[in-house]
Amino acid sequence: MTQASTLLQQAESQCHIRGVRFTPIRRRVLEMIAENGGGLKAYDLLDKLSTEHAAARPPTVYRALEFLIDQGLVHRIESQNSYVACACPEHAHGFQLLICRHCGYVEELHLDEISAQLAALAKSRGFNVERQTIELQGLCQDCRTASE
Amino acid sequence: MTQASTLLQQAESQCHIRGVRFTPIRRRVLEMIAENGGGLKAYDLLDKLSTEHAAARPPTVYRALEFLIDQGLVHRIESQNSYVACACPEHAHGFQLLICRHCGYVEELHLDEISAQLAALAKSRGFNVERQTIELQGLCQDCRTASE
DNA sequence: CATTGTACTAAAATCCATTTTCATATAGGA
DNA sequence: TCCTATATGAAAATGGATTTTAGTACAATG
Numbered sequence: 422m423t424q425a426s427t428l429l430q431q432a433e434s435q436c437h438i439r440g441v442r443f444t445p446i447r448r449r450v451l452e453m454i455a456e457n458g459g460g461l462k463a464y465d466l467l468d469k470l471s472t473e474h475a476a477a478r479p480p481t482v483y484r485a486l487e488f489l490i491d492q493g494l495v496h497r498i499e500s501q502n503s504y505v506a507c508a509c510p511e512h513a514h515g516f517q518l519l520i521c522r523h524c525g526y527v528e529e530l531h532l533d534e535i536s537a538q539l540a541a542l543a544k545s546r547g548f549n550v551e552r553q554t555i556e557l558q559g560l561c562q563d564c565r566t567a568s569e
Numbered sequence: 570m571t572q573a574s575t576l577l578q579q580a581e582s583q584c585h586i587r588g589v590r591f592t593p594i595r596r597r598v599l600e601m602i603a604e605n606g607g608g609l610k611a612y613d614l615l616d617k618l619s620t621e622h623a624a625a626r627p628p629t630v631y632r633a634l635e636f637l638i639d640q641g642l643v644h645r646i647e648s649q650n651s652y653v654a655c656a657c658p659e660h661a662h663g664f665q666l667l668i669c670r671h672c673g674y675v676e677e678l679h680l681d682e683i684s685a686q687l688a689a690l691a692k693s694r695g696f697n698v699e700r701q702t703i704e705l706q707g708l709c710q711d712c713r714t715a716s717e
Numbered sequence: 718c719a720t721t722g723t724a725c726t727a728a729a730a731t732c733c734a735t736t737t738t739c740a741t742a743t744a745g746g747a
Numbered sequence: 748t749c750c751t752a753t754a755t756g757a758a759a760a761t762g763g764a765t766t767t768t769a770g771t772a773c774a775a776t777g
Contacts, residue, residue, distance in 0.1 A: 446725080552705070554704040558701075
């Protein structure tokens with residue numbers, strides 16, 4: 422079973438539990454994002470979707486993305502206006518992304534310690550953290566090896 | 570002395586030391602960003618600049634921004650495509666931003682420990698971090714107090 | 718089976734971000 | 748003072764992100 426299909430099954434059951442609709446379009450958009458190693462941009466998605474779904478328009482994609490993000494199934498990569506599948510949708514808290522500048526591959530981490538430290542440090546300055554955006558850009562193992 | 574004028578002086582001397590030109594436009598753009606508590610977007614800057622500098626066009630702003638970012642005088646806020654003045658330009662390393670979702674105020678932190686931890690953890694997974702984007706969204710002290 | 722809320726179609730506009738190109742001006746070094 | 752690199756002016760195009768509006772389809776619920 423591929424990782425993408427596992428994610429789709431998880432998504433399916435989560436949506437069912439929550440009583441929200443995991444429609445074909447939403448499923449397909451998530452699938453496309455999951456199959457792609459790195460971030461996909463809205464118009465990349467629209468292009469892909471258009472080939473099999475002629476009615477697709479920008480709102481089609483943006484609605485699907487909004488839904489998927491609300492459900493915690495997709496993350497927006499702020500530093501590049503793109504979207505990745507959430508690696509473990511059951512994990513509700515903060516996450517960190519490793520983004521390879523060479524191959525575009527994105528890995529999701531859950532360094533809860535760090536998240537907690539950041540929240541605590543902010544709190545000590547009177548700031549109440551509600552959301553964290555942590556994106557680390559650099560070179561992944563493979564691209565480092567390849568560039569030697 | 571206001572904080573903005575201190576920053577301008579620092580910027581001035583740093584540019585002098587580095588042998589790069591701190592032109593009137595660059596100075597003014599930095600000043601506008603510094604005077605604003607939070608992030609300013611490119612077109613906000615263009616609007617402001619236009620009122621006193623009729624020739625201002627998008628490239629005028631983008632060139633100034635590019636320069637200021639290269640010189641470490643301005644940071645781009647990835648999560649909102651906006652720009653803030655760097656609070657301590659002499660500090661070369663990573664930074665973290667606290668961004669109030671209510672008033673837009675932005676505070677810059679330099680939690681070098683956290684930066685180092687993140688880099689180390691990434692490294693242990695074979696990933697070499699070159700740049701960190703850390704933005705914490707939430708409520709600042711004032712806005713928390715006000716909303717009680 | 719009727720109602721109601723949610724999702725989707727359809728078309729377009731808008732807004733925003735950014736780049737391109739080429740000409741002109743100007744500051745600092747030779 | 749001249750030369751050259753850098754900065755700016757000027758006009759426009761491009762590319763991408765996102766929203767708006769209004770109508771239609773459809774699924775779950777009672």
